[in-house]
Amino acid sequence: MYRQIKALLTILLFCLLLPVFSFAGAHGGGHTGPDPKGPAILLVTFGTSVPSAKASFDNIDKLTKEAFPKVEVRWAYTSSIIRNKLAKQGTMIDSPEVALAKLMAEGYSKVAVQSLHMIPGAEFHDTYVNAKMFGDMVGGFEKIIVSYPLLASNENMDRVVDLIIANIIPKTRTKDEAVVLMGHGTHHTSDAIYSAMMYKFQKKDTNIYVGTIEGNPTFDEVKEMLVTKGTKKAYLIPLMSVAGDHSINDMSGPEDDSWLNMLKAIGIESIAIQKGVAEYDALANVWIDNLKNAMKHLQ
Ligand code: CO
Numbered sequence: 001m002y003r004q005i006k007a008l009l010t011i012l013l014f015c016l017l018l019p020v021f022s023f024a025g026a027h028g029g030g031h032t033g034p035d036p037k038g039p040a041i042l043l044v045t046f047g048t049s050v051p052s053a054k055a056s057f058d059n060i061d062k063l064t065k066e067a068f069p070k071v072e073v074r075w076a077y078t079s080s081i082i083r084n085k086l087a088k089q090g091t092m093i094d095s096p097e098v099a100l101a102k103l104m105a106e107g108y109s110k111v112a113v114q115s116l117h118m119i120p121g122a123e124f125h126d127t128y129v130n131a132k133m134f135g136d137m138v139g140g141f142e143k144i145i146v147s148y149p150l151l152a153s154n155e156n157m158d159r160v161v162d163l164i165i166a167n168i169i170p171k172t173r174t175k176d177e178a179v180v181l182m183g184h185g186t187h188h189t190s191d192a193i194y195s196a197m198m199y200k201f202q203k204k205d206t207n208i209y210v211g212t213i214e215g216n217p218t219f220d221e222v223k224e225m226l227v228t229k230g231t232k233k234a235y236l237i238p239l240m241s242v243a244g245d246h247s248i249n250d251m252s253g254p255e256d257d258s259w260l261n262m263l264k265a266i267g268i269e270s271i272a273i274q275k276g277v278a279e280y281d282a283l284a285n286v287w288i289d290n291l292k293n294a295m296k297h298l299q
Contacts, residue, residue: 046079057242119190156286185214198217
């Protein structure tokens, strides 16, 4: 009895430690022998309609194809607003579901879905739930794995904190100058990751802050901390994969309520850095490493 419980616990523990979600699908036609088409990669992001912000996706695309030169790489945007906006301009981008249906129809039997989101929030979980159905359905994928976004483990959070300090924060910044990273924020529980990132940055450097537009920590909280510190100058940096609409408008736009102008109103001059996290190879490679891990589990 004890041995059986021990064996069960071992299996349970093993399952919990699996670093990626994976699910074997229902086998419609029965797949035997090597997969004629090999695995495919689906890169899933929120999307952007800002042309300059696409530099982030171009970089991820390049690094993915370098890491997997023989693998089919496709893209999908989770935001229907962005997809519809782009469609009106003549650029058709698939939703994750349409992209997966196409891969299925073309005969791919294994797919690694890489979430290019920052946190495992609502969009990641929606993608996960729907991708799972593509493995469960009759005639569906033999195997489909949904791989984690950037900040989905303590280890990755620590790694990203160090990489941002080493690669993104300008070398010319002095220690008394603040760095304010602007995250998106969400109603989803994973919003707590931004507070965790604030804590981790503060442990390394008490002049580095994390705020969000739609979640916590709020901009007001960060502003209060800056005032308490007697900050005179700040660097504003998007904690987002792309430097898109939020970065251009909410962070440093001409409106009175942009972070740049709200800080200016209390005497803090800011320099905005319009570059998405995924534009930096060192950071983009954290997503690529998550994908490499998923691809290992796909074999
Ligand atoms: Co938004």
